[in-house]
Amino acid sequence: CGNHSICNNTDGSFFCTCLDGFIDDDGNCTDINECALGTDVCQQNCTNTLGSYECACNTPCVEGYTGANCDEDIDECANDAFICGIGGNCTNEVGSYQCNCSDGY
Ligand SMILES: [Ca+2]
Ligand SMILES: [Ca+2]
Structure with missing residues (x-):
């Protein structure tokens, strides 16, 4: 079946x-570029990797x-x-903080 693929046996054939992470491109399983397709879940800085991607x-x-x-x-x-x-x-506070003076300061 070639790289990045699984062979499935059937009765008399296969x-x-x-x-996962690869797509059939003319019989060859090639990496899906999730970053380019926008299917990634990164909020920022997506890096495509073989079979996956990183944020x-x-x-x-x-x-x-x-x-x-x-x-x-x-x-x-x-x-x-x-x-x-x-x-x-x-x-x-979320994303910040606050200062208050104690009594006498
Ligand atoms: Ca990928
Ligand atoms: Ca804080």
Whole structure:
């Protein structure tokens, strides 16, 4: 059946099917370019690979976010206890954080 395909036995014969991620192109199973076709699920930076594709985030992410898809909030308050200064109270927010002063500061 050739590369990137599966041979299926039948009574007296056989037929070939392409593996996932490949498409029949004139009898040859060739890689599907998911990025070019737009069938990928990447939010950004799709890279076509043989039989599949990969997603990567822009580096660095927009300020306040992290993770493979840049959709995870950074907890600035947990990362830096003194981000709001002495006497400041930090409140984490999605994509951001806020500082408020304690009484007397
Ligand atoms: Ca592919
Ligand atoms: Ca945050």
